[in-house]
Amino acid sequence: MSSAAKSLVKIGKNKIAEKNVVLGAPASRKIAWSGLAVGSHARLRSGTVIYRGTRIGDHLETGHNAVIREENEIGDHFSLWSNSVVDYGCRIGRNVKIHCNCYVAQFTTLEDDVFLAPGVVIANDLHPGAPDFRECMKGPLIKKGAQIGCNVTILPHVTIGEYALIGAGSVVTRDIPAYTMARGSDSAKPKTKIYDLECRVKPHLPYQHLKRLG
Amino acid sequence: MSSAAKSLVKIGKNKIAEKNVVLGAPASRKIAWSGLAVGSHARLRSGTVIYRGTRIGDHLETGHNAVIREENEIGDHFSLWSNSVVDYGCRIGRNVKIHCNCYVAQFTTLEDDVFLAPGVVIANDLHPGAPDFRECMKGPLIKKGAQIGCNVTILPHVTIGEYALIGAGSVVTRDIPAYTMARGSDSAKPKTKIYDLECRVKPHLPYQHLKRLG
Amino acid sequence: MSSAAKSLVKIGKNKIAEKNVVLGAPASRKIAWSGLAVGSHARLRSGTVIYRGTRIGDHLETGHNAVIREENEIGDHFSLWSNSVVDYGCRIGRNVKIHCNCYVAQFTTLEDDVFLAPGVVIANDLHPGAPDFRECMKGPLIKKGAQIGCNVTILPHVTIGEYALIGAGSVVTRDIPAYTMARGSDSAKPKTKIYDLECRVKPHLPYQHLKRLG
Numbered sequence: 001m002s003s004a005a006k007s008l009v010k011i012g013k014n015k016i017a018e019k020n021v022v023l024g025a026p027a028s029r030k031i032a033w034s035g036l037a038v039g040s041h042a043r044l045r046s047g048t049v050i051y052r053g054t055r056i057g058d059h060l061e062t063g064h065n066a067v068i069r070e071e072n073e074i075g076d077h078f079s080l081w082s083n084s085v086v087d088y089g090c091r092i093g094r095n096v097k098i099h100c101n102c103y104v105a106q107f108t109t110l111e112d113d114v115f116l117a118p119g120v121v122i123a124n125d126l127h128p129g130a131p132d133f134r135e136c137m138k139g140p141l142i143k144k145g146a147q148i149g150c151n152v153t154i155l156p157h158v159t160i161g162e163y164a165l166i167g168a169g170s171v172v173t174r175d176i177p178a179y180t181m182a183r184g185s186d187s188a189k190p191k192t193k194i195y196d197l198e199c200r201v202k203p204h205l206p207y208q209h210l211k212r213l214g
Numbered sequence: 215m216s217s218a219a220k221s222l223v224k225i226g227k228n229k230i231a232e233k234n235v236v237l238g239a240p241a242s243r244k245i246a247w248s249g250l251a252v253g254s255h256a257r258l259r260s261g262t263v264i265y266r267g268t269r270i271g272d273h274l275e276t277g278h279n280a281v282i283r284e285e286n287e288i289g290d291h292f293s294l295w296s297n298s299v300v301d302y303g304c305r306i307g308r309n310v311k312i313h314c315n316c317y318v319a320q321f322t323t324l325e326d327d328v329f330l331a332p333g334v335v336i337a338n339d340l341h342p343g344a345p346d347f348r349e350c351m352k353g354p355l356i357k358k359g360a361q362i363g364c365n366v367t368i369l370p371h372v373t374i375g376e377y378a379l380i381g382a383g384s385v386v387t388r389d390i391p392a393y394t395m396a397r398g399s400d401s402a403k404p405k406t407k408i409y410d411l412e413c414r415v416k417p418h419l420p421y422q423h424l425k426r427l428g
Numbered sequence: 429m430s431s432a433a434k435s436l437v438k439i440g441k442n443k444i445a446e447k448n449v450v451l452g453a454p455a456s457r458k459i460a461w462s463g464l465a466v467g468s469h470a471r472l473r474s475g476t477v478i479y480r481g482t483r484i485g486d487h488l489e490t491g492h493n494a495v496i497r498e499e500n501e502i503g504d505h506f507s508l509w510s511n512s513v514v515d516y517g518c519r520i521g522r523n524v525k526i527h528c529n530c531y532v533a534q535f536t537t538l539e540d541d542v543f544l545a546p547g548v549v550i551a552n553d554l555h556p557g558a559p560d561f562r563e564c565m566k567g568p569l570i571k572k573g574a575q576i577g578c579n580v581t582i583l584p585h586v587t588i589g590e591y592a593l594i595g596a597g598s599v600v601t602r603d604i605p606a607y608t609m610a611r612g613s614d615s616a617k618p619k620t621k622i623y624d625l626e627c628r629v630k631p632h633l634p635y636q637h638l639k640r641l642g
């Protein structure tokens with residue numbers, strides 16, 4: 001790497017980086033800006049790779065072998081755990097947590113406080129393999145505070161509303177309203193308002209604090 | 215690492231460790247015991263990371279980039295294949311095999327002879343994002359000899375009985391009886407006793423040896 | 429590694445290999461040929477591991493931590509993206525693309541131009557844990573140009589026809605005809621001919637070019 005290229009990689013203070021962390025991997029696509037900006041207090045575990053063209057806020061935390069591709073704009077307090085990949089061109093808010101073994105497709109939007117449980121896979125391609133597929137390629141919009149359960153599949157173009165909760169193993173093929181629990185593996189269906197959900201282990205309403213918002 | 219900290223990492227004899235294996239990664243949570251104990255004949259492939267606070271028996275075998283977090287208690291002959299993660303606080307018996315790209319949530323119990331096929335995701339959180347979720351957090355109990363098929367999702371708190379077989383792609387939302395084949399993607403349902411299952415390739419009963427047990 | 433063993437690893441010209449790439453990892457199974465042959469113009473990203481006993485054509489491209497096991501026969505222009513694993517004994521044609529976090533089971537056949545979207549899991553074992561399971565172990569046959577959606581599970585022995593399209597999150601338990609879109613999470617069912625599929629974003633038939641073939 002030339003010193004000119006190196007100088008475009010800016011990492012804030014108080015960084016902890018383990019072995020085999022790559023900061024500023026070159027994109028194989030043509031990108032507008034070839035720098036990398038990561039804020040302060042980054043905690044990067046072994047095998048993490050972050051590409052050029054991306055901007056990330058403070059308090060980034062990664063698991064092992066997390067990959068963040070180019071041209072992502074990511075807020076503060078982002079966590080991306082082991083073996084998860086954020087593909088290029090995403091918009092990710094503040095305080096977003098992505099657990100292990102997830103995949104986030106290009107052009108996905110995750111607003112503040114979104115959580116993806118382990119194994120979530122996000123799609124963006126309506127017709128893979130078709131010659132002009134790029135025009136219709138767009139990841140989902142997952143709105144503020146939505147919680148996506150384990151191994152959920154989310155299809156392109158859908159919108160998941162604020163503070164929605166998607167049950168583990170669901171396949172989300174259409175829009176889900178805000179403050180709604182939805183599940184189903186052929187097409188997740190809205191079931192109940194999240195602030196009315198009852199815990200089946202102990203008698204409480206775990207999401208009742210959201211009632212004033214919804 | 216100080217020599218005092220190093221001395222708490224004890225690995226038995228006849229270990230084979232490839233490049234970039236990390237033994238004794240520090241937990242970011244507070245843990246009671248900061249040692250690591252792995253038995254003899256460990257075979258650790260490149261990129262394996264094992265955290266402190268964990269005890270593992272003899273004949274551990276890992277694939278590439280396998281991650282074992284802190285405070286796990288694991289028996290002999292444990293295999294964890296490439297890109298799989300065992301999160302913290304699990305109890306895992308003898309002769310357990312976890313294939314590639316799996317995720318095992320905190321506080322999961324896997325008894326002896328359990329097998330997880332590739333892509334299995336285990337959940338432990340009944341209401342992600344809720345403020346007091348930790349009280350209700352508990353992984354499933356998967357009992358002796360159960361076989362979990364490819365890309366299965368298992369929800370928190372469920373019990374999968376001894377020698378049960380869960381069909382590929384299923385979502386397990388409730389308890390499954392022992393010696394039972396179950397499948398279904400919205401909620402795996404018991405279908406037949408495992409010792410009565412017929413192979414559709416050649417005429418035999420592959421699990422008939424379990425009849426005397428069930 | 430002895431120089432005799434090293435000499436059996438043959439990589440064509442114009443290779444680019446990043447850090448921590450392992451070419452010629454030893455198989456733990458007994459294999460007939462202990463060499464490794466990779467064609468020209470390979471582009472291998474960090475953490476890639478390729479085992480002995482495998483032959484791969486020109487223009488191989490891998491993501492981070494991609495694993496290719498032994499005794500695979502793979503054509504030109506193969507792409508295997510981050511955290512994906514091709515297990516041993518597969519036959520893979522030309523121009524096959526496997527996206528992130530996929531698992532391809534032993535003895536799978538992928539013909540030319542097949543695409544696996546992120547998170548696809550392929551099974552090969554009809555009765556895991558049964559004593560004589562190896563006789564019935566066989567991966568699926570995925571025929572030329574088939575497109576497999578995100579997080580799809582494919583069961584052993586099935587055949588997916590030429591240019592079929594499998595919807596995201598499906599579980600494929602039986603054969604799918606050629607030129608057919610199929611989806612469903614308990615058992616993917618044929619829905620429509622692929623060349624009649626309409627895009628729901630802009631008014632066009634994305635696969636109409638296949639009509640002359642089907």
